[in-house]
Amino acid sequence: MSGALRQMVTxxxxxxxxxxxxxxxxxxxxxxxxVTRLEEHVATCARCSEVMRQHRLLHGALSxxxxxxxxxxxxxxxxxxxxDDLIEGRQA
Amino acid sequence: MSETSAPDDVxxxxxxxEVVEPEIEVMLRxxxxxxxxxxxxxxxxxxxxxxxxxxxxxxxGRHPRAWLLTIVRNTNSNMHRRRRPIAVDDWELIxxxxxxxxxxxxxAAEESYVDQELEGALHDAIVGLDPRFRSALVxxxxxxxxxxxxxxxxxxxxxxxxxxxxxxxxxxxxxLGPTFTTTRGEQS
Numbered sequence: 368m369s370g371a372l373r374q375m376v377t378x379x380x381x382x383x384x385x386x387x388x389x390x391x392x393x394x395x396x397x398x399x400x401x402v403t404r405l406e407e408h409v410a411t412c413a414r415c416s417e418v419m420r421q422h423r424l425l426h427g428a429l430s431x432x433x434x435x436x437x438x439x440x441x442x443x444x445x446x447x448x449x450x451d452d453l454i455e456g457r458q459a
Numbered sequence: 460m461s462e463t464s465a466p467d468d469v470x471x472x473x474x475x476x477e478v479v480e481p482e483i484e485v486m487l488r489x490x491x492x493x494x495x496x497x498x499x500x501x502x503x504x505x506x507x508x509x510x511x512x513x514x515x516x517x518x519x520g521r522h523p524r525a526w527l528l529t530i531v532r533n534t535n536s537n538m539h540r541r542r543r544p545i546a547v548d549d550w551e552l553i554x555x556x557x558x559x560x561x562x563x564x565x566x567a568a569e570e571s572y573v574d575q576e577l578e579g580a581l582h583d584a585i586v587g588l589d590p591r592f593r594s595a596l597v598x599x600x601x602x603x604x605x606x607x608x609x610x611x612x613x614x615x616x617x618x619x620x621x622x623x624x625x626x627x628x629x630x631x632x633x634x635l636g637p638t639f640t641t642t643r644g645e646q647s
């Protein structure tokens with residue numbers, strides 16, 4: 368396999384795993400070998416590095432978005448009261 | 460409120476409280492996304508807590524958040540007899556978020572970038588998503604649910620959540636376009 372073709376195959380392989388790599392979700396973990404291969408490729412591939420940067424930038428933007436604000440603490444307190452009533456047998 | 464037939468054992472009641480109490484806030488956030496209203500979300504979570512309490516004997520002790528969110532989803536379906544899949548449109552959340560842009564006090568460089576460059580664009584990109592894709596994005600990226608927890612809310616396989624999330628993110632990135640892809644966002 369030529370170097371260019373190998374690079375293209377690895378870019379495709381990497382693109383399919385970047386989300387799982389960044390999310391690190393327990394439902395879809397990468398193997399240690401996959402992590403190593405991905406990190407080594409991204410370190411040397413400008414295109415995949417840029418894709419990774421964009422993923423991180425979007426994640427950062429969403430994490431700063433005000434839509435993530437917590438719910439009203441008073442509402443949480445009312446639900447805690449409901450829970451207390453349930454476990455104390457006061458909820459009919 | 461439904462009548463409760465609850466576990467009698469004191470230990471079980473305490474265990475129930477220990478499992479549920481840390482999840483109340485995320486239940487409320489997800490319920491707000493499902494119902495689109497804070498008031499309806501409170502009603503939904505209250506009813507869900509009752510149903511969870513009655514079903515505690517059937518809980519296997521694993522993945523309490525996913526278990527509770529499944530109850531929230533099913534309770535919502537029962538309360539509203541919805542025939543369509545849950546969309547998690549979350550219009551209240553999305554629209555309520557807009558005025559907060561620019562309100563950051565002493566923002567870090569990245570926050571400043573979000574305020575100045577992405578105001579409106581991010582909102583428009585998310586609103587413009589197909590509801591199925593937006594649901595996955597809202598649950599995972601805004602509510603910080605795991606794939607499995609989002610799958611429980613949406614009643615779809617984990618793989619479907621991953622696929623929808625990938626498409627949602629890709630479409631948001633494309634919708635944001637050059638503003639997002641230039642190096643201005645790398646100030647931090």
